[in-house]
Amino acid sequence: MVSSQAVMLNQFTEQFKESLKSEENAWLRGLRADAFSFFSASGFPTVQNEDWKYTNVGKVGSEQWKVGGKSLSDPELIGAFEALLKNFDYKRNGFTALNLAFADIVCIRIPKETKLEKPIEVLLTGDDENTANFPHVLIIAEAGSKARILETYTSLGKNFTNTAVQIVVEDNANLTHYRVQKESAEAFHIGTTDVTLGRGSLYDSTNINLGAVLSRHDINVKFSAEGGECFVDGLYMLNGSQHSDTHSVIDHAVPNCVSHQTYKGVLNDKSRGVFNGKVFVRENASGTDAKQSNKNLLLSNEARVDTKPQLEIFNDDVKCAHGATVGQLEEEELFYLLTRGLNNELARNLLTYGFAEEIINKIGIESIKKQLDEAVLNRLNANLEA
């Protein structure tokens, strides 16, 4: 008993007791306490866990973190948002549990039949050294609405971001979601995005991963009614000893939905990428159309990627395609550019840039696209005058 009590105590225990005092919602206080208990019992996942096989988060646990942010609940946190938050499956792992325990909650509601011209920006910055931040964003795009969300993560030093975003796209709503992670080179970034799609809805997400020494993003998209469509695309562009892991699950739980997924990786130096993409087509999900691809470009002999696209199909009446590639630049493409007078370095950079641009070009906010263009060019050290 004494020994198990010792296991339950951790660097967050005191900070949690403190933060719980300011939680005014009784139901949420309970939820936070449950989540923290779960975390205390489970700790952070280890590489023995199949889902974390390639991503060792030991360093996150061995650092000392001061919990930043407010760990406050949004005053709007009633009604639909309460149900959504209660629905959050914090028991997936220690990160989801710890996120909910300290969750700094933001609620965004796009009213019914409303079309927003300007994108909604959610900027999540970690500024102080050795702080841990736990943003938890709840987004409900109500029926028939149309909007764009820009979710950006930045930091200046050694931070730990443990974030969760829950999204509901209601019937016939259209939500475009750009997620840009450009944390500092020393930061740790762990994030979860859960999306539920209503009838005839469209969810188009682009996930750009440029920063953090260690990053992990889990994105889960579930079709809850027929006629939904989603794009779940992403880019991880890594150098140095960066490690980036994407786990995605696209769940065709109902008939006649369409999913598209293109993830690309550009890996230089000793960086390492992981892509694990599951697409489930459930027994009753006839008329499903699912496409998935993961392409990786290795710019150095020491870079490495582990990719695992998986289709699990329990219905015959479906159209599915998936594939993954890992390779160097295509020799024929390179030769083509050389024959036009571009020198070897310029030609390689241009091809790499083009490879990454396919994803970045999806970003429909010109200023952000330009910033990302520049970030990519900086990465390549290239003067392409884009």
Next chain:
Amino acid sequence: MSSDVPIRLAKVEDARLIANILREAFAEFAANYTPEAMVVVTPPADEIAGRFEEGPIWVAEINDEIVATVSVVPETEWLYIRSMAVLPKAQGLGIGHGLLDAIEKYGIENGFNRLFLYTTHFSTDAIRLYEKHGFRRVRDTSAEEWFGTPGLSMDKKIGKDIGKMLLEVKDLHAGIEGKEILKGLNLQVGKGEVHAIMGPNGSGKSTLSKVLAGHPTYEVISGEVLYEGRNLLELEPDERAREGLFMAFQYPVEVPGVSNSQFLRLAYNEKMKHHGLEELDPLEFNDYLKEKAKIVDMDPQFFKRSVNEGFSGGEKKRNEILQMAVLEPKLAILDETDSGLDIDALRIVAEGVNKLRNAESAIVLVTHYQRLLNFIVPDVVHVMANGKIVKEGGKELALELEEKGYDWVKGAASSR
């Protein structure tokens, strides 16, 4: 070396003496010729007399005795030299050079631009004479081509074509993965010229294009390629391009994520930088590009699209010619540019190429089919088979080839 021996145009009355000289001079090689070939090199007097209709004949005289002879036959802009002989007792006096000088003078005065001839490998003295006089070996000729006696053809540019050499390929052997594909290829391309290289599949046409452009998987085994007098093979592919070599690809490569205008401006500015010339900013370049796009009737829509991505076959080929127009190469190699084009697309592409023809640059069309040559009329047609040039001629050769098919030249090549 010039000769003091007087050389004059022969008269029909000289026919018998000319026939004698040929018989005497070729006697020492009788064993090397087939009987049929021997009859051809030593024609009887009446046949010689008939040749005066076809072209001039010259003779050289010592003490009023005819000791040497040569004749020519005009073939469009070229002069075919035949029946050259110097009696053994008159050799070493420079008479051969004198005769060739006379022919060259005649050729230049009458507007011919090339001398060519056929000889045999065992005629070593003659070959040495021709080479000293500036002739080069063009190709080996097979036994089937000429009365059972294998030999070689040689030529020399004269008149306006002198000093315009852009590309010289000499006895090039090259291949891929240890397999020899080009087996002793010779080619000369001068400024302002359009050459067509035709040949059946597998003849080595595409290998030649790729070797010239510097494709890394092709290896040069031996031989020489001079471009503007410099060793082309020493240059990297991108250096070749900046120096003015361009290859239009048979299968243009798609470059996703990179816009056509961005790509073209980079390429253009790299070339400008290399030559110490002013680079263009995006606005200036856009104007330049718009002008160039008219050449191939291309919609500016295409500038924003990724290079070749989602382009139709015809659009890709048009884009290649647009690149050529933008980069203004000195030597453009168009590798099977006609393949996969319908007649309208072919016409647009060909018209674009014709607009880019000029006196300072050359174009090499590599093609399987004659139809492209209806639109882009070449100055010289080379036929390739089994890794070599097996036939050369003017534009009419392409038509002859179309009519007779590649089996006509294939036989010639495979026999060696």
